[in-house]
Amino acid sequence: MKTRSGIFFLLLFSFFSKSQETVKKDSLKKDNQKDSLTSISEVVIQSSRRIKLNDGNIVMNVSGNKDFKTSMNMLDVLRKSPGVTVDQEDGIFLGGRVSPAIFINGKPVVMSSQELQSYLRSLSPEMVESVEINSNPSSKYDAEFKGIIDIKLKKNTNLGWRGSYIGNVYANKFSYRENSLNLSYNTEKLVYNLQFGYNYGISTYRYNALQRLANTNVMRTKNYQEDDAEIYNIQVGIDYRLNNKNRFGVNVRGSFRDNYRTRLGSLYTTNDDETQLIFNTESNNPTHYAQNNYGITTDYSFQNKNFKLSFLGNYLSVENKQKDDFINKDRPTSELLSYWKSDLLNKINIYTGQIDVSQKIGNSTLEAGVKFSDTSTDNNIKYDTLSVSNQFIFDPNRSNIFSYKEKIFAGYLAYSKKFNKLQINAGLRFENTKSISNAITTDSIVSRNYLEWLPSLSTNYVFNKSNELFISYSRKITRPVFSQLNPFRFYFSPLNYWIGNPYLQPSFTSQIKTTYRFKNWVTSFTVGREKDVMTRYPLYNPQTNVLEYLGTNLPYRNFAVLETSFPVKITKWWNVNSQLSGYYNYEFRPYLDEVFALKIYNYEIRLNQVFSLSKGYTINVFANYESKGGNSLYIIKPRYTIDLSIQKLWFDNKLNTKIGYNNIFNSYDQRVEFRHKRIMDNQFTHWWDTRKLLFSLSYNFGSSKYQAKEIQRTEEENRTR
Numbered sequence: 001m002k003t004r005s006g007i008f009f010l011l012l013f014s015f016f017s018k019s020q021e022t023v024k025k026d027s028l029k030k031d032n033q034k035d036s037l038t039s040i041s042e043v044v045i046q047s048s049r050r051i052k053l054n055d056g057n058i059v060m061n062v063s064g065n066k067d068f069k070t071s072m073n074m075l076d077v078l079r080k081s082p083g084v085t086v087d088q089e090d091g092i093f094l095g096g097r098v099s100p101a102i103f104i105n106g107k108p109v110v111m112s113s114q115e116l117q118s119y120l121r122s123l124s125p126e127m128v129e130s131v132e133i134n135s136n137p138s139s140k141y142d143a144e145f146k147g148i149i150d151i152k153l154k155k156n157t158n159l160g161w162r163g164s165y166i167g168n169v170y171a172n173k174f175s176y177r178e179n180s181l182n183l184s185y186n187t188e189k190l191v192y193n194l195q196f197g198y199n200y201g202i203s204t205y206r207y208n209a210l211q212r213l214a215n216t217n218v219m220r221t222k223n224y225q226e227d228d229a230e231i232y233n234i235q236v237g238i239d240y241r242l243n244n245k246n247r248f249g250v251n252v253r254g255s256f257r258d259n260y261r262t263r264l265g266s267l268y269t270t271n272d273d274e275t276q277l278i279f280n281t282e283s284n285n286p287t288h289y290a291q292n293n294y295g296i297t298t299d300y301s302f303q304n305k306n307f308k309l310s311f312l313g314n315y316l317s318v319e320n321k322q323k324d325d326f327i328n329k330d331r332p333t334s335e336l337l338s339y340w341k342s343d344l345l346n347k348i349n350i351y352t353g354q355i356d357v358s359q360k361i362g363n364s365t366l367e368a369g370v371k372f373s374d375t376s377t378d379n380n381i382k383y384d385t386l387s388v389s390n391q392f393i394f395d396p397n398r399s400n401i402f403s404y405k406e407k408i409f410a411g412y413l414a415y416s417k418k419f420n421k422l423q424i425n426a427g428l429r430f431e432n433t434k435s436i437s438n439a440i441t442t443d444s445i446v447s448r449n450y451l452e453w454l455p456s457l458s459t460n461y462v463f464n465k466s467n468e469l470f471i472s473y474s475r476k477i478t479r480p481v482f483s484q485l486n487p488f489r490f491y492f493s494p495l496n497y498w499i500g501n502p503y504l505q506p507s508f509t510s511q512i513k514t515t516y517r518f519k520n521w522v523t524s525f526t527v528g529r530e531k532d533v534m535t536r537y538p539l540y541n542p543q544t545n546v547l548e549y550l551g552t553n554l555p556y557r558n559f560a561v562l563e564t565s566f567p568v569k570i571t572k573w574w575n576v577n578s579q580l581s582g583y584y585n586y587e588f589r590p591y592l593d594e595v596f597a598l599k600i601y602n603y604e605i606r607l608n609q610v611f612s613l614s615k616g617y618t619i620n621v622f623a624n625y626e627s628k629g630g631n632s633l634y635i636i637k638p639r640y641t642i643d644l645s646i647q648k649l650w651f652d653n654k655l656n657t658k659i660g661y662n663n664i665f666n667s668y669d670q671r672v673e674f675r676h677k678r679i680m681d682n683q684f685t686h687w688w689d690t691r692k693l694l695f696s697l698s699y700n701f702g703s704s705k706y707q708a709k710e711i712q713r714t715e716e717e718n719r720t721r
Contacts, residue, residue, distance in 0.1 A: 051522060051567075054132060055425070056460060056470025056515045058082055058522055058565075062128040063154055066610045067567075067577050070620035070645040072168060072658055072696040074123040074151065080608045080622060082522065082565035082579050083133055084149070088668065088688035090117045092149070094135045095526060095561040096583050096604070100147030108145075112293060112318065115233060115255050118199055122166050122180035124698045126656065129154045135526065136472045136513040139427030139456040140356075140367055140414045143477040146509060160703035161185040168696045172689040174226070176201030189241050193251075197233035202226055207492070209684035214542030216272040221493060221684075223265040232256045247301045255293040262286055265493050266331065280331040283494050289322045306360035313353045320346040328494050338494070339386035340395060348377045348482070367414040375406045381488045400488040401440040402502070406479075408433050421462045429454040431477065437502045439487050446502050452477055470515040480504040480534055484551050495544075498536060501551035507532045521566040531556045537591060537633065540680045547682075560584040573613065579606040589632040592679065602629030602636075618647045630675075637671035641690070654701070660694040 052059050062068050062077060071077045079086040085093045091113075094100050101108050102116060111119060134148040141148065161184065168178040178199045185192045209221040237251035263285040269278040294317045301310040322344040328337045354371035383398035414427035432451045438444075458472035486500040511528025533554040540547050562582040569575050581604040589596045604626050611619040625640040645660035668690050673683040 051517075051520045051565075053460075053468055053470060053515065053517050053522070055134075055423075056136075056458065056472055056513070057132050057134040058515075059130055059132045061130050062125050065125070066575055066612065066618070067608055068125040069610065069618045070647040070658055070660070071125050072121075072645070072660060072694055073166075074120040074125070074128060075117065077125055077128070077131065078120075078149065080577070080606070081131060081133060083135060083524070083563050083581070085604075088670070088686075088690050094133065094147035094149075095563075096581070097559070098135065098147040100135075100149050101142075101145045103148055103150040105152055106150060107299075107312070112255070112291070114231070114257065114291075115293070118178065118180075118197060118231065118233060121168060121178055122182075122197060123151070123153075124166060124656065124696075126698070127154060127164075128152065135524075136458075136474050136511060137456075138414065138425060138458065138472075138474060139412050139429035139454055140369065142371070142410070143429060143431050143452070143454050144479065146476045146478065158703070159186050159188065162700075162702035164698065164700045166696070166698040168694065170201070171693045171695075172691060173204055174202035176203055191237075191239040191241075193235075193237040193239070195233070195235045197231070199231040199233075200229065202228045204689045206687040207684065208687075209682065211547075211683075212272075212681035213269075213545055214540075217269050217278055218272060218274055219267060219269040219545065221265065221267055221496070223263060223493060225261060225263040228260045228262075230258045245302055245304050249297075249299045251295075251297040253293070253295040253297075255291070257289075257291040259289040259291075260287070261289065267493070267495065281337060281494075282329050282331045284327040284329075285324060285491070287322060287324045289320070291321075292319045293317065307358070309355070309357045311353070311355050314350070316348070316350040318346075318348040320344070324491075326491065326494065336386075340398070341384045341392060342381060342398075343384075344379070344381040346377070346379045348375070350375045363418040365416045367416075368412065370411040371409075373406075373408045375404075377404045377482045379403070379486050379488065396441070398489055399441060400486070402438065402486045402488065403440065404435070404437045404482055404485055406433065406435040423460045425456075425458045425460075427456045429456075433479070433506075437485055439502055442487070444487075444502060452508075466519050468517050471512070473512050474510075476509045476511075477506050478509065478534070479506045480551075484534065496547045498549035499551070504534055504551055505532045505553050507534050507553070521564070523564040524562075526561045527559070529556055529558050533557050533587070535589075537589075538674070538680065538682075540682075555588050555590070557588065558584075558586040573611055575610045575612075577608040577610075579608075580604075583629070585631065587632040591633065596632040596676070598632045598675075600630055600632075602627045616648055620645045620647075630672075633675055635673045635675055637673070639668055639670065641665075641668040645694075654699060656696075656698045658694075658696040660696075661692075662694060663691040666691040 060081065067080060068077045071080065075086055075090055078084045078092060083094055085096055087093070092100060092102070102120070103109070109116065109119070129152045132148075132150040132152070134150065137145050137148050163181070163183045166178075166180045170176045176199070178197070180195070180197045183194045203226075205225040205227070207221070207223040207225075211219045211221070213219055233253075233255045235251060235253040237249065239247065239249040241247050263283075265283040265285070267279070267281045267283075269280070270276060271278060296315045298313045299311065301308070303309075322342075324342040326338070326340050326342070328339070329335060330337055350373065352371065352373040354369060356367070356369035358365060358367040379400070379402040381400050383395040384392040385395040387393050408431060410429065410431040412427060412429040414425065416423065416425040430451060430453050432449075434449045436445065436447045454475045454477065456472070456474040458470065460468065460470045462468040484500050484504055485502045487502055489497045489499055491497040507530055509528055509530040511526055513524060513526040515522065515524040533556065534551065535554055536549045536551055538547055538549055560583070563580070565577065565579040567575060567577045583602050583604075585600045587597065604624070606625075607623045609621040609623075611621075613619060620643075622643040622645075623640070626638060628635065628638045630636040641663045642665060643660060643662045644664060645658060647656070647658045649656055669685055669687040671683070671685045674680050
């Protein structure tokens with residue numbers, strides 16, 4: 001693998017060296033100047049302000065930024081952004097551990113995780129003005145928001161209509177296609193907005209495991225999965241400008257997902273020296289999954305001089321339906337060993353309303369707000385098992401009816417004041433949570449009512465245009481997501497499943513973050529402690545060989561994150577943006593009557609190289625390396641990925657085409673090993689089809705470039721995943 005990587009970079013460097021000569025000739029011919037190309041020895045830190053800080057948060061320009069010119073969409077932009085990680089399933093994380101809220105123009109968006117990913121793919125970098133990365137939000141934000149990524153869209157208030165089409169194609173063993181059409185019409189007082197999306201295609205996933213069982217047998221597990229999905233999204237909105245002081249908006253949304261999944265698996269077990277076959281079984285798990293979402297958002301704002309008032313209301317309805325078949329056979333004889341079916345119905349309803357006010361007085365700003373949310377979820381999963389009489393009968397051991405209701409009343413008060421080069425911000429938030437979970441099948445009711453005070457404090461000092469320092473403190477609460485509370489079985493294979501825990505407690509995180517910027521070189525250090533950490537742990541049954549994953553709260557964990565990023569200009573046509581991250585994690589983990597407490601260190605290196613060639617071509621090479629990591633129970637093996645992409649504009653910059661090849665060496669699978677062999681000797685690998693050829697095409701048309709407001713998302717909707 002290393003040899004192939006070396007040959008690749010050697011050929012790539014040779015190609016760009018030739019491209020340099022082309023750039024040089026074109027420059028001489030066009031400008032009639034002497035050779036002005038900078039030699040590689042003249043490496044300098046760029047001084048242009050492509051990166052700045054806003055209250056200690058990194059803010060990067062996106063449109064027109066060379067680092068993101070070849071990026072297919074906003075997910076690709078975030079993968080290359082400092083402090084942000086996008087995993088194989090397009091999950092977004094800050095500091096390697098925090099799942100952030102996504103804001104659009106200062107407001108959180110109201111979408112499920114799948115819808116959000118589709119929406120971010122529909123945003124090309126040219127549509128985005130900037131991205132702000134906030135890894136330590138203040139008390140004015142919901143306590144669930146331990147991190148925020150705020151995407152500011154480009155704005156233009158020209159009258160008339162505007163349209164854009166964006167199409168993406170991903171090709172691996174199968175192909176996946178995304179289509180997005182956006183239309184807007186802007187008058188002096190009204191803005192009409194229509195967005196339609198249609199995505200379809202097949203993605204694949206593989207899971208392999210090797211486990212040495214308690215009886216010294218060796219069991220190999222293999223799973224292969226194909227997901228055939230079809231997704232429709234539509235949203236219609238009106239933004240009404242009553243006058244210069246008052247604005248009102250309504251947005252209605254619908255999302256419809258239909259998914260057929262085929263999962264084929266096998267369990268191959270031999271004796272300890274693998275000379276004698278014990279059993280060889282195969283499983284077939286076809287699934288039909290459907291999700292229907294409906295949402296309504298209303299917002300109102302009033303602004304008069306230094307006073308501002310805003311209201312935001314949301315309603316979200318989610319209905320999930322899933323039917324599974326679990327068919328297990330003896331592979332050599334095709335004898336049916338077991339057969340059961342499941343039928344799941346899940347309904348979620350969320351109502352939220354919040355009011356925020358702010359008043360600026362000289363160099364001071366006073367802010368306050370209140371919010372109320374009401375959430376209910378109902379789950380009914382029914383299992384039927386094939387009996388010896390060849391009929392399906394109800395299985396009460398697996399079936400489950402579960403309901404969860406939660407009401408949160410919150411408020412905050414924030415104050416900020418600027419003293420010349422120094423600015424101080426302080427805030428205090430309260431959140432009162434009332435919840436009741438009811439596992440009807442097991443007759444278990446858990447009721448809670450608790451009030452928490454969550455302070456924040458920060459200070460920012462600007463030495464000069466090139467130097468500034470920011471220090472902040474915050475305390476956050478993380479409530480368990482609904483799936484973590486639901487005590488039903490979710491099967492990965494016939495002998496492997498996880499179960500929710502209705503007795504999970506919320507966790508609390510206190511952290512301090514320091515950020516220093518020198519020109520475009522930004523370094524941050526975060527240290528903190530999380531109490532009542534929510535996690536899953538494995539429980540192996542040596543008699544049945546069943547491996548369960550159960551939810552629990554750990555007493556605490558300490559963590560620290562050190563991140564630095566800096567751009568380097570090597571030549572006029574070659575720019576490199578480097579990112580280095582180091583992580584420390586110490587878990588205090590009771591497990592099976594023992595306590596495991598290990599100090600885990602790991603790091604990540606990212607290099608984003610941009611080559612600006614003649615005739616308007618831009619080539620990007622992105623490389624990412626992750627060292628060995630894990631936690632007190634598991635070791636995560638090191639891995640790396642290399643992506644290549646090319647971009648070109650056509651037809652007076654209206655047509656933008658991009659071609660990419662991600663994970664060139666198919667090297668980004670996740671390999672995990674259980675640390676403590678005397679308890680369980682288990683190792684497994686997750687593989688996603690991230691080695692893909694990508695093609696992106698976007699076309700803009702119409703007379704206006706007005707960008708309509710996007711709909712909002714609340715913390716409760718984050719927790720429907």
